Amino acid sequence: MPSNPTAVLADVDALLRAVLGDFGPDAEITMETTFRDDLGMESLDVVALAGRLQARYGDSVNFALFVSSLDVASIGELTVGQLVDYIAQSLEKVPAAS
Numbered sequence: 001m002p003s004n005p006t007a008v009l010a011d012v013d014a015l016l017r018a019v020l021g022d023f024g025p026d027a028e029i030t031m032e033t034t035f036r037d038d039l040g041m042e043s044l045d046v047v048a049l050a051g052r053l054q055a056r057y058g059d060s061v062n063f064a065l066f067v068s069s070l071d072v073a074s075i076g077e078l079t080v081g082q083l084v085d086y087i088a089q090s091l092e093k094v095p096a097a098s
Contacts (some may be wrong), residue, residue, distance in 0.1 A: 003087075003088045003091035004088065006086050007089045008084045009029075009030075009031065009080070009081055009084050011056060011087075012029070012080060012083060012084055012087070013029045013080075015049060015052045016039065016049065016055065016080070017029075017065050018047055019041075019048045019052060020045065020059070021038065021043070025038065025039060029080055030080065030081075031079065031087065032079055032080075032081060033079060034077060034078065034079050034080075035078045035079070035080070036076050036078070046067075047086040047097065049063070050064065053087075057087065057090075060093075061086075061087050061091070062089055062090070066083070066086045075094075
């Protein structure tokens, strides 16, 4: 599974667009895009995203653990880039299949 940030960003972009559907942005999703202000995500959207991340990456990416490490203000300002970096770092820790 690719762990480079560009590939992960493409994955996250697709997952976000699937979660948000018709309510998603028409503009490009970048590393600086914020979940709340730019994407208008609400708590139910975040739960749906967590489920899709689990389906895509399995146990190698623990979104709940990632979010639990943030304070309330940080969650509100969370960017796509922060999530991408977390996913890429988590995937780098997964041993290569032999």
